[in-house]
Amino acid sequence: MKKRVLATLISAMMLTAALAGCGASAGTPAPAPASDATEEAAPATEEAAPVEEAAASEGAAGDVTIWYYWETAGHQEALDHIIQEFNGQQDQVKVQAKYVPFADFKKQLSVGASAGELPDIVILDNPDHASYAAMGIFADITDKFDVSTYYPGPVNSCTLDGRLYGVPFGSNDLVLFYNEDMLKDAGCEVPTTWDELLDVATKTTKGNVYGFAHCALQNEEGTFNFLPWVWSTGQTSYEINSEGGIKALEFEKSLVDAGAFPKEAINWTQGDTMNQFISGNLAMMINGTWQIPTMRSEVPDMHWNVAPIPQDKQQASGLGGENYAVIAGGNEDGAIEFLKYATSKDTCLYMMDHMGYISSDSTIAKDQFQGDPVYQVFVDEMQYANARGPLPEWPDISDAISLAFNKVITGDSDPASAAAEAQTTIDSILGK
Amino acid sequence: MKRVKNFFRYDNAGLFFILPAFLYMMFFVGYPIISNIILSFQNVSVRNLVNGQKKFIGFANYSEIFQDAVFRKAMGNTLLFTVACLLFQFLIGFVLALLFNKNFTFAKTIRGLTMIPWMMPMTVTALMFKFMFSTDVGIINYILRSSHLISENIEWLTTPGTAMIAVVAANVWIGIPFNTILISTGLTTIPQELYESAAVDGANAWQRLVKITLPLLRPTIESVLVLGFIYTFKVYDLVYVMTEGGPVNSTHLLSTYSYKLSFDMFQYSKGASVANVLFLILLLVGMLYLKITMRGEED
Numbered sequence: 001m002k003k004r005v006l007a008t009l010i011s012a013m014m015l016t017a018a019l020a021g022c023g024a025s026a027g028t029p030a031p032a033p034a035s036d037a038t039e040e041a042a043p044a045t046e047e048a049a050p051v052e053e054a055a056a057s058e059g060a061a062g063d064v065t066i067w068y069y070w071e072t073a074g075h076q077e078a079l080d081h082i083i084q085e086f087n088g089q090q091d092q093v094k095v096q097a098k099y100v101p102f103a104d105f106k107k108q109l110s111v112g113a114s115a116g117e118l119p120d121i122v123i124l125d126n127p128d129h130a131s132y133a134a135m136g137i138f139a140d141i142t143d144k145f146d147v148s149t150y151y152p153g154p155v156n157s158c159t160l161d162g163r164l165y166g167v168p169f170g171s172n173d174l175v176l177f178y179n180e181d182m183l184k185d186a187g188c189e190v191p192t193t194w195d196e197l198l199d200v201a202t203k204t205t206k207g208n209v210y211g212f213a214h215c216a217l218q219n220e221e222g223t224f225n226f227l228p229w230v231w232s233t234g235q236t237s238y239e240i241n242s243e244g245g246i247k248a249l250e251f252e253k254s255l256v257d258a259g260a261f262p263k264e265a266i267n268w269t270q271g272d273t274m275n276q277f278i279s280g281n282l283a284m285m286i287n288g289t290w291q292i293p294t295m296r297s298e299v300p301d302m303h304w305n306v307a308p309i310p311q312d313k314q315q316a317s318g319l320g321g322e323n324y325a326v327i328a329g330g331n332e333d334g335a336i337e338f339l340k341y342a343t344s345k346d347t348c349l350y351m352m353d354h355m356g357y358i359s360s361d362s363t364i365a366k367d368q369f370q371g372d373p374v375y376q377v378f379v380d381e382m383q384y385a386n387a388r389g390p391l392p393e394w395p396d397i398s399d400a401i402s403l404a405f406n407k408v409i410t411g412d413s414d415p416a417s418a419a420a421e422a423q424t425t426i427d428s429i430l431g432k
Numbered sequence: 433m434k435r436v437k438n439f440f441r442y443d444n445a446g447l448f449f450i451l452p453a454f455l456y457m458m459f460f461v462g463y464p465i466i467s468n469i470i471l472s473f474q475n476v477s478v479r480n481l482v483n484g485q486k487k488f489i490g491f492a493n494y495s496e497i498f499q500d501a502v503f504r505k506a507m508g509n510t511l512l513f514t515v516a517c518l519l520f521q522f523l524i525g526f527v528l529a530l531l532f533n534k535n536f537t538f539a540k541t542i543r544g545l546t547m548i549p550w551m552m553p554m555t556v557t558a559l560m561f562k563f564m565f566s567t568d569v570g571i572i573n574y575i576l577r578s579s580h581l582i583s584e585n586i587e588w589l590t591t592p593g594t595a596m597i598a599v600v601a602a603n604v605w606i607g608i609p610f611n612t613i614l615i616s617t618g619l620t621t622i623p624q625e626l627y628e629s630a631a632v633d634g635a636n637a638w639q640r641l642v643k644i645t646l647p648l649l650r651p652t653i654e655s656v657l658v659l660g661f662i663y664t665f666k667v668y669d670l671v672y673v674m675t676e677g678g679p680v681n682s683t684h685l686l687s688t689y690s691y692k693l694s695f696d697m698f699q700y701s702k703g704a705s706v707a708n709v710l711f712l713i714l715l716l717v718g719m720l721y722l723k724i725t726m727r728g729e730e731d
Contacts, residue, residue: 107695113482131698136483208568218678219696263590264567266679392478395697403680410679412592 060333061092065119067109068322069102070355074293078354086341093334113137120330121338123169123322126157127220127388127398132325133158133165134392139328140165144336145343153319153387154360160390167343168360170352171321172289173385174228175377176310180303182209182283190307194232194251197284197310201260204283211260214286215270218406223398224318224388225270225286226252226405228309231316231386237397238430240404241423247312249408249415256409266406278302288320289378293356306377308384319385321360358382393429400425465711471704478698493705503706506677506684510710513600513685514664520604521660522653525611530641532612533619543616550609558673561602565589565674592682595675599683603670607663611656618652619645651724658721662714686710 066083070076076099083095098119100108106128112118113135124132132138142164147155154168176197178190186204191197201211214225227237229251233244240249255261265273274291276282278299286309295304309317324342326335341347345364352359352368358379359365365382369375388394404422407413413421472493474486497503532543549557564571565588573585588598622645630640646653668687671677677684677692684692686706694703 110481110695110698110700131478134479135481135698218676218680262568263587266590267562267675392698396699399697406678406680410590410592412680 060337062094062331062334064093064095064121064331064334064338066095066097066121066123066338067100067105067119068097068123069100069105069125071099071102072290072294072355075355078351081354082342082347082351085347086338089341093331093337095334095338109137118327118330120327120332120335122325122327124325125220126154126168126319126321126323127224127390127394129157129166129323129325130160130390130394131392133160137327138165139326139330139332139335141167141326141336145339149363150360151362151365151382153385154321154323157319157387157390158323158325160392166323166325167339169322169324170348170355170357171319171360171382171385172357173317173319173378173381174225174286174288175306175308175317175381176284177277177287177291177304177306178284179204179277179280179282180305186283190305191284191310192308193310194312198251198254198258198260201255201284202258205258205260208281210262210276210282211258212255212284213262213265213268213273213276213282215268215273216265216405216409217269218266218399218402220388220395220398220402221270222266222402222405224320226401227386227388228286228316228318229312231318232309232312232314234313237386237388237401238426239423240401240426241419244312245423246415246419249405249419251312252405253408253415256411261409263409266409277304289358289375290356292374293354306374308377308381315381315384317381317385319382319387321357396429397426400429468704468711469708471701472708474701476700476704481698481700493701494709497702497705497709502681502684502689505681506686506689506706507709509596509683510665510685510687512596513603513667514661516600517603517607517664518657518660520600521607521611521664522657524604525608525656526615528608528612529615529619530645532616543612546612547609549606550613552606554606554669555673557602557606558670561598561605562589562674565598565601589675590679592679595679595683599671599674602674603664603667606670607660610663611660614656614659615649615652618649622648654724655721658717658724661717662721665714665717666710 066079068079070079079097083097086093086095105124109118109122109124109132113132118137122132129138140163145164145167147158147164147167150168151171154171155164158164158166158168176191182204183190183200186200188200188203189196191200197212203211205211216222216226226248229248230237230240230245233247235242235244235248239245252261256263268276270287270291273282273285274287274295277285277287278295295302308315324339326332326339342351343361348359348361348364349368351357352364356375358375359368365379369379388398391397400422404418407418407421408415412418473488473490475489475492476486480486528546532539532546563569567573567585567587567590570588572588573582576582577585586594588594626644626648627640630644635643666687667685668691671683671685671688672691675683677688687710690703690706690710692703693699693706697703
């Protein structure tokens with residue numbers, strides 16, 4: 001009898017092993033990040049001099065691992081380049097980078113945090129910064145870096161309760177991209193207001209071409225692209241059930257109702273949206289700075305240009321970008337040593353230019369894109385770019401907002417009730 | 433000493449043979465499950481995952497998720513998804529198995545080929561179906577329009593009602609080979625003489641199916657259905673890639689919602705609670721399966 005019970009128990013467990021994949025979520029011991037590290041930094045070349053000549057001071061030594069999520073080959077190569085340069089300059093600190101896919105990045109950080117297996121530096125999406133800072137996995141580096149010349153938006157995103165938990169890596173923002181030929185064919189000027197945008201989008205919609213789209217995924221990416229409408233009405237991200245919030249949702253609805261905005265945009269990433277645009281399926285889109293290098297190399301002959309996002313009451317854009325954060329309890333000295341190098345003017349410029357980013361340091365940004373009118377639009381838009389959060393519970397707020405515009409776009413609810421529902425969630429998170 | 437000797441008499445020694453497996457399962461399966469159960473009774477969120485006190489809050493997470501509209505929707509979806517998938521997978525798989533049981537030319541080759549959907553990585557299948565169900569350029573709308581079944585494109589993946597149909601269709605396609613193969617194997621165990629003598633006695637094809645095939649296949653059918661239930665109930669990647677639970681949460685399953693709570697929204701304890709509900713249901717089904725197979729062995 002005992003044997004039977006044991007056999008049953010074991011086979012029950014074997015069976016559940018097959019299906020416990022989800023059951024084990026956050027409690028599982030962290031597996032090695034399951035990604036092909038496509039761009040492992042090569043070790044420093046062997047010409048390095050004996051140890052005593054080391055440039056690294058303050059006792060910084062040892063290995064430093066960086067996690068990042070850029071999938072674009074150009075971005076990976078740029079990071080690899082500065083790492084090799086840093087490793088070649090001194091031989092105390094050896095930096096290595098590891099690619100973790102964006103879809104897995106937050107999961108790996110959470111799992112790594114609970115298992116105590118984290119890298120020394122992470123380069124992460126800035127709206128998530130506050131969450132991880134609140135979790136306590138980032139080192140307080142308030143006195144280590146001078147961020148007084150940085151734009152306030154990016155600095156805010158690294159700050160929690162007045163302390164600095166990271167350094168802005170670089171910023172990007174959103175603008176309106178338009179296909180010059182399609183607008184000309186439809187006899188339209190570049191729209192500057194919502195009404196004009198609706199009008200131009202409707203006129204440029206024909207055949208397989210939609211007039212306008214932005215990524216409308218039900219996640220952070222979608223929220224990022226939707227929020228400029230709300231900010232443009234003068235309302236904040238926490239005031240969806242307000243005159244402005246509802247107006248923004250109604251505007252979205254009018255675009256969809258006019259047939260000018262593809263409902264499928266709710267399944268498009270920003271990259272997908274850009275691909276639709278360069279394939280000639282979209283006359284206009286909202287997208288970010290980082291798409292420019294790709295667009296210039298993929299479709300060098302296409303006539304496109306950029307303009308500020310059409311506005312309601314005021315000009316507004318979304319602030320995106322990444323921050324560097326140092327993991328608390330890791331090789332903090334080594335990590336800070338690398339970050340000092342990475343944020344120095346020349347290195348920073350190299351990264352920004354190769355990645356199509358705007359430096360978060362205004363002194364570097366202001367002469368970054370001299371003579372490039374396309375980038376200049378982005379740099380100008382930076383002063384109107386709003387940050388999301390910072391709030392540790394931002395992902396929940398973001399989810400409520402993205403649910404609201406998804407309901408409106410799919411026709412599941414009308415703008416007023418979608419806004420009311422989102423507000424209930426937001427208020428409960430903010431503890432109102 | 434005598435006691436030890438007694439212990440090794442009969443086949444108690446067998447216990448030692450299963451010890452490695454037992455330890456392995458305890459550590460790699462038992463531990464995560466237990467730690468997940470503990471997590472679901474705590475209040476772990478973004479604020480206290482690493483530092484800070486993790487308080488035990490009893491069943492608060494469970495009572496919260498059962499009041500959560502998205503959870504209830506996900507629960508209903510999971511059941512609907514599982515039942516719909518099982519039904520179609522099984523029926524189509526069964527018919528195909530009967531077909532391939534006839535020894536026509538290429539029967540074996542084609543039966544082998546039908547395994548492809550089962551072997552293909554889930555993500556690839558999901559992407560393929562995502563393209564096929566796309567509104568403007570998808571082949572499914574194209575076929576429906578060319579055959580004049582519809583005049584307007586159906587917005588498969590962007591309308592709450594139809595998105596579920598699309599993910600079910602994708603999963604049915606994946607699951608058919610599993611059903612076909614298991615039932616085919618089951619069919620080969622039925623002695624051919626039974627059919628021959630039934631035919632001599634004047635039973636027609638339908639009678640042979642209902643009176644011989646189905647009763648003799650019963651153990652196989654039970655296994656296929658229960659295993660199919662387990663495989664389908666825990667589907668995650670297919671839905672995640674095709675719809676991410678959208679549009680407007682209409683295709684969230686317990687698995688995708690649990691992931692979203694834990695890793696997108698940092699509500700670890702709530703995510704664990706959802707996962708445990710999923711786990712509990714599957715455990716019950718798993719027990720049922722064990723009961724069925726053990727009964728088979730005793731016969």
